[in-house]
Amino acid sequence: MTSESIAAANGPGDAAPAAAAQDCVRLAVDLDVDICVVGAGLAGLTVALEAARTGANVVVLEGRHAGWNASGHHLGTVMPGYALPLSDLIARVGFDDACELWSLSQQGADYVRTHAAEHVIPGLGLTEGALEVSNVDAGDRLISRLQMLSEDFATEVEGWQIDRVRDTLRTGRYFHAVHYPRAFQIDGRKYVHGLAELARNAGARIFxxxxxxxxxxxxxxxxxVTPQARLRASHLVLAGNIHLGEAMRRLSDTLVPVWRHAAVTAPLGSRLAEAVTFQGSVIDTDGIDHFRIVDGDRLMWASPETTWEAKSERHAGAICRRIRTIFPQLGTVEIAKVFSGAIGQTVHGMPQIGQLLPGLWVASGFGRQGLNTSAMAGQLIARSILEGEDRWRLFSPFELVWAGGATGRAAGYAIGMAERARSAAAGTLARYRERARIRARAREVRLAEANRQAGTRPPRSRTHHVPASAPASDRDG
Structure with a gap:
């Protein structure tokens, strides 16, 4: 992420960037089209781009501007997978379908990489690698996870032992890690604007x-129906996530809105290199912290989450404290920018992708895995509409489930806080046990050294000393 993009990384309430504002076109006349996409985020723009490339007449309707919310406000990490853990996915749909779904998520990541090439969308600052670190000592589970990802799901991964993790991330908070060398990071804001430009160039109209x-x-x-015009379309793609509102309340009510707050620090200079040397993304296995280095000596860090909209600035202190907790050697860092975006979280943890009614399609609920899954959803839906592909049916087991409204938001926040507390307790216990093992080994070493030294001392003299008061015969003896 460049300094320019950091300056643009503000909250969703901010005005569109100058370039986007100049190109803004509102729909003012009635239209009749092949495909209407509602929502100019990552998923909607991917549908529009792929459909327009085949010559379809495509219109995108956006209530604000392209990428204004979560699609343009994230850390830019691209890797395979879903919000639902892989073991739970297998339990839900079976091993074969889980493999197919995982393969689709990898294809989504590959799609983003292809379009992030410098000659396609320039200036995205692509960097390689993602590290999924564990807050607890879980070496046994790490081995089984590596075997499953590598052998069963054809994913390039490698396991990092504790020493390597702590040599790269100078903190005692993390233990083992899974390294994804094919994962990568991009400037997400530039990427979504680049998708919009590609879609326009392919013939899609974005209002x-x-x-x-x-x-x-x-x-x-x-x-x-829009404020100034009406449309008719053979296919309608709902990619507005939680922002569909009254236009499609039944769909938006199936998502719990989660605001993920993030910040970019001021330049930290050489002290950052003494704390973090990994240049890719770092994500903890409990989903609490997600960070990476940007501009050489800044940290971009996401941590707090809320189920209600709040000014990002209010969370700057919490992010600062979190950084100090993980890397105390950095001290109190200065926050240069804060931003947030609202993601839609489904009850079951999987994205909503597929056909609700003939000609009515949905692409939403991507959670924290938005870059790869939105790209995959856009391709799937475009191919389904234009070529009759039906792989979207793999997502059919994850039907629309009401998220509980305001009660669901409160429950989601409470569950999130409880999970954070559980994770913190588990991490504290793991570090306590580690310190206890270190102390026990130190005692064993001291005891062994004492025994060794005792074994090498010269034996005591066994000369028989005769008391001076003994009889002369005994003394002369």
């Missing part, structure tokens, strides 16, 4: 500041 007022999804031609 910003054009909110959808109502939708009639029934019938062969779908009807969409």
């Amino acid at each position: 910003e500041e054009t909110p959808v007022v109502s939708i009639d999804p029934f019938g062969i031609r779908k009807r969409i």
Whole structure:
């Protein structure tokens, strides 16, 4: 991420960047199109790009501007997988379908890498590698996870032992790690704007500041109403995530909105290199911290989450304290920028991808794995519409489930806090046990050294001393 993009990494309430504002076009006339996409985020723009490349007549409607929320406000990490743990995915759909779903997530990551090439979308600052670190000593589980990812799911991974992790991340908070050498990072804000430009160049029309007022999804031609115009479309793709609102309340109510707050520090100079030498993303296995180095000597760090919208600035102190907790040698860091984006989290942890009614499609609920899964969803839906591909049915077991409204938000936040507390307790216990083992080994070493020294001392003299008061015969004896 460049200094320019850091300056742009503000909250979703900010105005669109100058370049985007200049290109903003509102829908003002009625249209009849092949495909209407609601939402100009990562998923919606990918659908539009792929469909427009085949010559389809595509329109994208965006209530604000392209990438204004979570799609343009994230840490830019791209790696395979879903929010649902792999073991739970296998338990839910079976091993074969889990393999297919995992393969799709890898294809999504490959799609982003292809489009992040300098000659396609320039200036994304791609860096390689992601490290998934454990807060507890879980070496046995690490081995089985590595074997499953490598042998069963064809994913390039390697295990890092504790010494290597701590040599790279100078903190006692982490133990083992899984390294994904094919994962990578990009400037996410530039990427989503680059997708929009590619879609326009392919023939898609993107209308910003054009909110959808109502939708009639029934019938062969779908009807969409905006403040100034109406559309009819053969296919309607709902990619507005939690922001569909009243236009499609049944869908938006299946998502728990989660605001992920993040910050970029001021330059830390040489002291950062003394704490962190890994140049890729670092993600803990409990989903609490996610950070990476940007601009050579800054940290970009995401940690607090809320299920309600709040000003990002209010969380700067919490992020600062979290950095000091993990890397106390950095001291109190200065925060240069803060930003946040609202992701949609499903109850089951998997994205919502597929056909709800004939011609009505959904792509939402990507959680924290938005870059790879949104790219995959965009490809799947475009191919399904234009070529009749039906691999979206792999997501059918993960149907729309009501997220509980305001009660669901409160419960989600409470569960998240409980999980953080559990993780903190488990980490504290793991570090206590580690210190106890170190002390025990130190005692064993001292005892062994004492025994060794005792074994090499010269034997005591066994000369028989006769008391001076003994009889002369005894003394002369």
